[in-house]
Amino acid sequence: MRxxxxxxxxxxxxxRRRYKNLSLVAVYAxxxxxxxxxLFLTHALKTEATRLLVDAPELVVQRVSxxxxxxxxxxxxxxxxxxxxxxxxxxxxxxxxxxxxxEANYTLLGVESEPAGLEMxxxxxxxxxxxxxxxxxxxGIRKVGIGDDLILIDSDNIGTVLEVAxxxxxxxxxxxxxxxVLGRDDLIRFFGYPPGRATDFAVEVYNxxxxxxxxxxxxxxxxxxxxxxxxxxxxxxxxxxxxxxGMMLTVFAAALIAFCILAWDKATGISAEEKxxxxxxxxxxxxxxxxxxxxxxxxxxxxxxxxxxxxMAAYLHVFFWGATVLSPVIKGWSVLFPxxxxxxxxxxxxxxxxxxxxxxxxVASTVIPSWKAAVTDPETAMRG
Amino acid sequence: xxxxxRTENLSKVYNPRRPDEFQALADISLTVAPGEVxxxxxxxxxxxxxxxSLIGCMSRPTxxxxxxxxxxxxxxxERFLTRVRRDTFGFIFQQFNLIRDLSVLxxxxxxxxxxxxxxxxxxxxxxxxxxxxxxxxxxxxxxxxLSGGEQQRVAIARALINDPQIVIADEPTAHLDSRLxxxxxxxxxxxxxxxxxILIATHDPLVYEHSLVTRTIAMKDGRVEGVSQI
Numbered sequence: 001m002r003x004x005x006x007x008x009x010x011x012x013x014x015x016r017r018r019y020k021n022l023s024l025v026a027v028y029a030x031x032x033x034x035x036x037x038x039l040f041l042t043h044a045l046k047t048e049a050t051r052l053l054v055d056a057p058e059l060v061v062q063r064v065s066x067x068x069x070x071x072x073x074x075x076x077x078x079x080x081x082x083x084x085x086x087x088x089x090x091x092x093x094x095x096x097x098x099x100x101x102x103e104a105n106y107t108l109l110g111v112e113s114e115p116a117g118l119e120m121x122x123x124x125x126x127x128x129x130x131x132x133x134x135x136x137x138x139x140g141i142r143k144v145g146i147g148d149d150l151i152l153i154d155s156d157n158i159g160t161v162l163e164v165a166x167x168x169x170x171x172x173x174x175x176x177x178x179x180x181v182l183g184r185d186d187l188i189r190f191f192g193y194p195p196g197r198a199t200d201f202a203v204e205v206y207n208x209x210x211x212x213x214x215x216x217x218x219x220x221x222x223x224x225x226x227x228x229x230x231x232x233x234x235x236x237x238x239x240x241x242x243x244x245x246g247m248m249l250t251v252f253a254a255a256l257i258a259f260c261i262l263a264w265d266k267a268t269g270i271s272a273e274e275k276x277x278x279x280x281x282x283x284x285x286x287x288x289x290x291x292x293x294x295x296x297x298x299x300x301x302x303x304x305x306x307x308x309x310x311x312m313a314a315y316l317h318v319f320f321w322g323a324t325v326l327s328p329v330i331k332g333w334s335v336l337f338p339x340x341x342x343x344x345x346x347x348x349x350x351x352x353x354x355x356x357x358x359x360x361x362x363v364a365s366t367v368i369p370s371w372k373a374a375v376t377d378p379e380t381a382m383r384g
Numbered sequence: 385x386x387x388x389x390r391t392e393n394l395s396k397v398y399n400p401r402r403p404d405e406f407q408a409l410a411d412i413s414l415t416v417a418p419g420e421v422x423x424x425x426x427x428x429x430x431x432x433x434x435x436x437s438l439i440g441c442m443s444r445p446t447x448x449x450x451x452x453x454x455x456x457x458x459x460x461x462e463r464f465l466t467r468v469r470r471d472t473f474g475f476i477f478q479q480f481n482l483i484r485d486l487s488v489l490x491x492x493x494x495x496x497x498x499x500x501x502x503x504x505x506x507x508x509x510x511x512x513x514x515x516x517x518x519x520x521x522x523x524x525x526x527x528x529x530l531s532g533g534e535q536q537r538v539a540i541a542r543a544l545i546n547d548p549q550i551v552i553a554d555e556p557t558a559h560l561d562s563r564l565x566x567x568x569x570x571x572x573x574x575x576x577x578x579x580x581x582i583l584i585a586t587h588d589p590l591v592y593e594h595s596l597v598t599r600t601i602a603m604k605d606g607r608v609e610g611v612s613q614i
Contacts, residue, residue, distance in 0.1 A: 283481070285471075
């Protein structure tokens with residue numbers, strides 16, 4: 001009862017200074033929103049990448065020539081397949097395509113069967129030569145749908161007409177947004193691959209724990225190869241997103257420090273009026289602990305409201321509005337991400353960290369100066 | 385009769401060992417019996433307010449003892465001192481010391497917030513206190529909307545809400561005209577008839593010459609110049 005009454009008084013105190021406190025909450029919530037947006041987006045992207053790579057091959061082998069990715073002979077696949085511990089070695093046919101019309105990069109993939117992890121929104125996979133299935137990003141940017149023609153310029157600089165047979169859906173657009181799937185032979189013809197060449201090889205191993213050993217064997221067998229394990233890809237994704245979010249947070253640190261100075265100044269610069277009020281409360285019988293509790297509730301009310309508003313704003317920004325403000329910096333590798341929508345992933349640990357970094361300092365900076373006033377004689381404190 | 389308040393060789397130095405050191409009180413020894421109306425009179429700077437502040441446990445003496453109902457409060461830890469202040473004293477300050485943005489009722493109820501008194505009972509006690517002082521129709525007004533005399537009554541209601549044994553009034557007529565001052569003295573008389581001991585600091589003859597007063601303590605330069613029992 002006693003604590004509830006002090007809480008009630010704290011809330012009414014905040015309402016008395018509503019304009020000052022509303023402006024403080026606005027700045028505070030904005031700061032938290034930016035900080036949380038960066039962390040939410042980074043974490044969601046990393047989680048998204050991890051989810052998508054579940055269906056990725058455990059090991060991909062590429063060929064490097066003069067330091068760049070080059071096509072591999074199909075014989076290489078047979079040599080890889082002969083290594084003990086390798087269950088299968090499948091050639092993959094794919095490549096990047098720059099579309100001058102929309103100034104976007106697409107990923108072209110040649111398939112013979114349905115690729116894992118991809119679902120169709122409507123239609124089907126290409127079944128006949130001259131057909132393709134496309135991601136929603138490509139469909140949107142080229143304004144094409146099922147039955148329409150998609151014209152792409154091939155390696156002979158001639159327009160190739162592909163009929164759209166289907167549009168993809170996946171758990172998110174990350175995997176399929178920029179994707180154009182066509183028949184394997186169509187893709188080989190389109191890119192002008194020499195006969196007996198593939199883009200790279202997907203390798204399955206019997207024992208996933210041995211994937212690094214097998215990668216080492218492949219490297220020794222074919223010194224011009226570059227085996228890439230799934231965990232390496234994951235680490236690369238994590239590294240890239242962490243680096244980008246780190247850059248963002250570094251840039252944002254200036255704003256964060258400015259806010260901290262503002263908060264500290266507001267909270268510690270306890271006015272003569274507030275000191276006088278503390279003096280009056282002490283004079284009429286409030287104990288120091290009652291005043292600290294009052295200030296604690298005031299600090300908690302401000303910081304928790306700001307935290308809640310900031311987290312809600314960050315959640316809406318990242319997961320409903322596609323992180324419009326931050327995504328160009330954090331994602332940054334394709335122009336085909338305008339409708340990028342992540343599946344909400346929130347790490348409770350991150351919420352704890354944000355809470356600890358924002359609520360604790362503010363409450364402390366509210367309570368500590370009030371404590372100084374509260375332990376002063378009421379007579380002195382009342383003079384302000 | 386046993387003294388309700390006794391001070392022994394009380395002194396108070398502000399800013400000790402600093403260039404602006406100032407001795408406000410020196411060697412004050414006096415007693416006040418229960419139910420008395422004691423007036424501390426003297427010019428500004430004579431030490432009246434400082435003495436009442438020490439007796440009311442609002443600050444600590446530099447030397448000497450203060451006994452309230454036989455208990456030495458001068459050296460009590462802060463926590464216990466607050467309890468003595470809360471349970472024993474009601475304060476009517478010269479500047480009223482109300483919180484201007486709170487309503488009349490909220491100001492009156494302030495001393496009860498940190499206690500276990502239920503909200504309904506708090507409200508009832510507050511309204512009764514305001515009714516006794518004739519301002520029950522101002523309950524929800526903000527204090528800043530009241531006249532000086534009305535603010536004074538709110539301050540009195542707040543001082544009485546905890547039913548204190550001793551009421552301390554510091555220059556209570558300083559901001560009131562003669563009619564309002566007379567009203568205030570009537571109110572203090574009623575409070576005294578309820579058995580409360582009243583200590584008043586004033587340099588207003590209207591107060592120290594009033595029939596209500598039972599003892600006058602004249603002060604000058606931080607010392608007691610004379611005590612007259614009426």
